[in-house]
Amino acid sequence: MNSIAHQFGTRPYETNDNSRNSLFLAVIMLGEGFHNNHHRFPNSARFALQRKQLDLGYGILVVLEKLGLIRDMKIAGPERGLNNLMKRALVRVPVAAPQR
């Protein structure tokens, strides 16, 4: 899967690799298909960073956090298009803008 995520898709961020974002891979890999986002912000628990990106893996992490099973998730990315829960999570770490 990792090698596919370096061959097909979009590159919203400049990275030193050939990582790419693929909605198809993101759906079947619970968000990890936003691989370019992941390489740009490797410490972020959330891979979805742009509007209309669905990150089911992060959704599971939010539920685990609500249950008190995990805490102190690191979240990176622009706040545009995020729901209130994600906006609240963003205040914990600095917001990074896409590189142009």
Ligand SMILES: [Zn+2]
């Ligand atoms: Zn990779």
